[in-house]
Amino acid sequence: MAAVPDFPARCVIWFGHPHAAERAALAAAGWQVRGVASNECVAIGMRSNDLIVGLLDLRGDAPGNLDHLQALLDQHRHMRLLAILPGGARAPDAQLQALLACCVETYTAPLEVAQLVQHLLRLADGEQAQPSGAQSLVGDSAVLQVARAALRKFAPVELPVLITGETGTGKELAAQALHALSPRHARPFLAVNCGAIPAALVQSELFGHERGAFTGAATRRLGLFETASGGTVFLDEIGDLPLDAQTNLLRVLQEGTIERVGSNHPQSVDVRVVAATHVDLEQAVERGQFRRDLFYRLNVLRLPMPPLRDRGSDIVLLAEHFLASFRNRHVTRARGFTSEARQALLGFNWPGNVRELLNRVQRAAIVSEAELIGVAELELLPPQVEMPQRLLHDARQAAEREALLRALRQNAFNITACARTMQVSRVTVYRLCRKHQLALPELR
């Protein structure tokens, strides 16, 4: 009998009421669905290998009771959350949007269940590619070894860490690894994207608010820093943090206290701050968009994540890693890459870095009909064998100038005759002369 691999359980906790067809589609894709009335807060136990995704189905009740929703979200922050909003023309209000900033996807009714299944699939693949700890960063290149060593060194130190790097280089993964290797690993790791929350709500999201602090604040609410107590707060895109929130963050770092919006009693908080940015914070400081003192506080331990294009053969290693993890979960014929595809992977510029590589490999594994994935499935151009673009351009320009001069000389610098020889219009001849800086009166 063939051994049955021990797959982690995959379960969607559906807060609300899934339609029968939705249940069936998820079951067919290998997901258990557990419906929970959305007004009931449940404690959901997780074994370490389980993959549990929460789905907030807001189609039924117009989300009038935001406090309740807040409580629900707060209680389930440890799982990946998705949300379905009611359809209709009305755009969701800013407060609801802010609440849902912690959701990895939001859909608007009517729900396209195929899209949901696809996203769940991607989540599952992402999860699988993400064991925590420094070993979760795949790669042997010198630059990655440096990053991994820094990560190990920084993990046990109780100081903020600033992770820099282009999008998709693994900043969030590195932050998770830092947390997993730190003495805080058993406490929460809470991530927030500073750019995704409307500016007016950032303070309350991070630091909480008192009852009645502003219209709509019907009850007291804990912010991220209090919820993460004892753990790590990951502030992604820290460069987008509004200035007033920067001031309060500085207070967290200097004094270890926060004040909820609407309160003037400082509360102590025990969190480690890990921040990430893809913009140059020094420049933001120069432009007056980022507080210099906050920058210095954050910049003590700096972890630069190298762009994928600088990681050499790690690119192929990562591609193989992503393909292997895909094969663990899905049926695909693909089991490797053609040598042309490997070359193309190495030669590509990777503007979206590791995230882009992951997406291309998954896509290729789905569409590939053959055992070896080729350049076409990866949607990459075959490796460049011709001249580099720059040289090619220069050579073309030189040839064009030569041809023009020859035609002009042949026709004693008569423009009409030259145009006839070159089979272009007179206007074009004049334009080319200007472009190649040929002064006709002088030449004549």
Ligand SMILES: Nc1ncnc2c1ncn2[C@@H]1O[C@H](COP(=O)(O)OP(=O)(O)O)[C@@H](O)[C@H]1O
């Ligand atoms: N070195 C790596 N090894 C394995 N997976 C990686 C690595 N770096 C990034 N990833 C994966 O690539 C994707 C993007 O990484 P992420 O940390 O979100 O990047 P960033 O926050 O810099 O935009 C995630 O799915 C992540 O798990």
Ligand SMILES: [Mg+2]
């Ligand atoms: Mg990120």
